[in-house]
Amino acid sequence: MSTLLITGADLAGSGAQDLLVEDGVITRVGSIGSAGGAEVLEADGLVALPGLVDLHTHLREPGREDAETIASGSAAAAVGGFTAVLAMANTNPVTDTAEAAERVLDLGRAAGLVDVQPVGAVTKGLAGEELAELGLMHRSRARVKVFSDDGKCVHDARVMRRALEYVRAFRGVVSQHAQDPHLAGSSACCHEGELSGRLGLPGWPGIAEETIVARDVMLARHTGSRVHVAHVSTAGSVEVVRWAKAQGIDVTAEVTPHHLVLTTDLLAGYDPTFKVNPPLRPQEDVDALRAALADGTIDAVATDHAPHARHDKEHAFVDAAFGMLGLETALSVVSDTMVRTGLLDWAGVARVMSSNPARIAGLEGHGRPLTVGSPANLTLVDPDARVTVDRSASLSLSRNNPWHGRSLQGAVEATVLRGTVTARKGALA
Numbered sequence: 001m002s003t004l005l006i007t008g009a010d011l012a013g014s015g016a017q018d019l020l021v022e023d024g025v026i027t028r029v030g031s032i033g034s035a036g037g038a039e040v041l042e043a044d045g046l047v048a049l050p051g052l053v054d055l056h057t058h059l060r061e062p063g064r065e066d067a068e069t070i071a072s073g074s075a076a077a078a079v080g081g082f083t084a085v086l087a088m089a090n091t092n093p094v095t096d097t098a099e100a101a102e103r104v105l106d107l108g109r110a111a112g113l114v115d116v117q118p119v120g121a122v123t124k125g126l127a128g129e130e131l132a133e134l135g136l137m138h139r140s141r142a143r144v145k146v147f148s149d150d151g152k153c154v155h156d157a158r159v160m161r162r163a164l165e166y167v168r169a170f171r172g173v174v175s176q177h178a179q180d181p182h183l184a185g186s187s188a189c190c191h192e193g194e195l196s197g198r199l200g201l202p203g204w205p206g207i208a209e210e211t212i213v214a215r216d217v218m219l220a221r222h223t224g225s226r227v228h229v230a231h232v233s234t235a236g237s238v239e240v241v242r243w244a245k246a247q248g249i250d251v252t253a254e255v256t257p258h259h260l261v262l263t264t265d266l267l268a269g270y271d272p273t274f275k276v277n278p279p280l281r282p283q284e285d286v287d288a289l290r291a292a293l294a295d296g297t298i299d300a301v302a303t304d305h306a307p308h309a310r311h312d313k314e315h316a317f318v319d320a321a322f323g324m325l326g327l328e329t330a331l332s333v334v335s336d337t338m339v340r341t342g343l344l345d346w347a348g349v350a351r352v353m354s355s356n357p358a359r360i361a362g363l364e365g366h367g368r369p370l371t372v373g374s375p376a377n378l379t380l381v382d383p384d385a386r387v388t389v390d391r392s393a394s395l396s397l398s399r400n401n402p403w404h405g406r407s408l409q410g411a412v413e414a415t416v417l418r419g420t421v422t423a424r425k426g427a428l429a
């Protein structure tokens with residue numbers, strides 16, 4: 001029997017306790033003192049959160065193993081405090097069959113650092129036309145419950161309606177990349193406004209997101225099904241989600257760490273590191289997103305970790321790939337932005353980074369309170385540590401890190417997956 005004793009951890013901010021973990025399960029909580037033969041993790045001054053769950057990660061395998069692999073992305077996730085990640089379907093080939101989903105699951109298990117749960121594509125090849133094998137993916141060993149064409153919007157309302165009807169049968173969910181392709185085409189790359197005009201960059205207006213969010217919540221109401229809005233980026237989308245929840249519509253939403261902090265004016269230097277989809281927005285949107293995360297309108301923080309190889313990212317701004325790294329910095333960004341400022345307490349962080357995402361994805365065994373009988377998936381955080389982000393220290397294979405050089409308060413100290421320490425102080429254990 002393997003035994004782990006965690007001493008003096010503050011359980012999501014509710015007071016110091018010891019935790020005894022036997023064979024991957026929490027068996028005692030309280031004042032334990034010592035346990036003969038147990039591996040000991042001293043956690044005085046640290047906050048213990050249920051293991052972080054990321055609803056939105058791009059792991060790039062199969063197809064772009066030069067940018068990330070399931071193993072390298074899992075390592076970055078573990079170091080970032082995650083015990084489960086949902087791997088987006090926009091790989092090559094696309095995760096649009098049961099076999100493809102099972103392969104991602106198996107590669108995740110082989111890496112063994114986090115639970116890698118495949119997201120299934122909504123449409124074959126992400127082409128937006130024919131529904132993928134949603135039922136077969138759900139009934140496969142991968143038990144797919146979250147479907148997304150992320151990277152692309154399911155823009156045909158009829159296809160979206162059919163997808164929602166289909167997943168309703170097994171309480172699945174469609175995670176939508178909300179971008180009307182006519183209002184914001186594939187070259188749109190800068191928040192539409194005075195700055196996009198001045199920089200001469202194709203504008204990506206907030207309304208291109210908001211009209212899709214509004215349509216989708218109405219489709220969710222009509223079908224009695226469940227929709228999740230990926231990477232919400234504007235105050236207008238927040239308003240729609242708030243309204244829809246008040247009507248009892250089954251909608252959830254996520255925000256990325258970068259949209260909680262970074263603003264469109266960073267594009268003035270044409271640095272492609274800051275090119276992302278949806279684009280960075282003005283401060284008013286950032287403020288609305290923070291407020292919505294604090295009041296529960298936005299359910300979850302999701303990284304949208306989007307690694308890209310140098311030869312795809314280091315181009316003129318308009319030609320560079322969209323996306324930025326996020327797994328290793330997410331907790332520090334949320335701590336610095338939401339906790340240090342008093343917008344969320346640690347129980348709130350546990351909600352938006354663990355229990356809510358686990359519930360949305362239907363991941364049993366994750367996001368559970370740290371009580372007797374729960375699987376020992378947890379993250380220890382030093383709330384006072386100051387970190388300066390260094391992109392070269394990353395375990396990701398890519399270096400498109402928008403946080404490089406920033407100082408943030410709050411850092412992951414250790415990650416535990418079913419009783420096994422997977423990472424400590426920025427390195428694999």
Ligand SMILES: NC(=O)N[C@@H](CC(=O)O)C(=O)O
Nearest residue numbers: 058150151276277306322323
């Ligand atoms: N977020 C991004 O800018 N890029 C993502 C796709 C996506 O999330 O839309 C990617 O796969 O690179």
Ligand SMILES: [Zn+2]
Nearest residue numbers: 150151177277
């Ligand atoms: Zn997207």
Ligand SMILES: [Zn+2]
Nearest residue numbers: 088150151304
């Ligand atoms: Zn994405």
